[in-house]
Amino acid sequence: MIGAISTCLKDPVYILTEDQRKETILDFFKYLYKKIPMNVRDKKPIVIIDNLSGHHSNIVTAYCNSKFDLWFIPPYSCEFNSIETYWAIAKRAYKKANLVHRFTIKTREEFLNSVRNCLKIKTETHHNLCNANRDYL
Secondary structure (H helix, E strand, O other): OEEEOOOOOOOOEEEOOOOOOHHHHHHHHHHHHHHOOHHHHOOOOEEEEOOOHHHHOHHHHHHHHHHOEEEEOOOOOHHHOHHHHHHHHHHHHHHHHHHOOOOOOOOHHHHHHHHHHHOOOOHHHHHHHHHHOOOOO
16 A cells, blocks of 8 residues: 545545555556646645655656655654554554454455545544644654
């Protein structure tokens, strides 16, 4: 899973993927760029990302440097990355929702639908997560 969260986005943006190869990461950044409103694109939006090796690949950085202002966080500093808190909320919701149904999910599609349901958060929570790191930055 690869995702991004921002106050300029109506909802968190994510893709469900089984890998984090540089090509997949590049596809995600292209998808993210399309989701960003035009008036925000003009200002070269800041993207805070971790140090996954795919984020440093030539094809990803070449594309991203032309579209975004990339800020790499220090290793082991997930508290600076709002999407990590979002993933934690989604995981907790998934565990809670599937505690009762843990033996009823039988197919990959049922699993993915369950995950998608848990990724839905309130707009207020979304904005609070985005604003939480401003004090750090």
